[in-house]
Amino acid sequence: MLFLVAALLLLGVLLGTVAHAPFSFSAVAGAVIAVWLGVFALRERHGRGRGSSAR
Structure with a gap:
């Protein structure tokens, strides 16, 4: 619950x-975040495709 309150407070700020x-x-910051999330998604998909697991 405390995590949710902190997350909402940070989002508001x-x-x-x-x-x-x-x-x-704002547009440049949004584009940078979108690229970062895209790279993360590609790395996750590529890593899972090879069967590597952290468990």
Whole structure:
């Protein structure tokens, strides 16, 4: 429960910051995050495809 409250508080702070940041900065930050998540997804899919497991 405490984790959920902290996550919502952090989300509120970040959204408040983005609302005051210039649009170009927000767009670039969003693109960087999207690329990072895409690379992560590809690495996960590639790693699981070979049968490697952390367990």
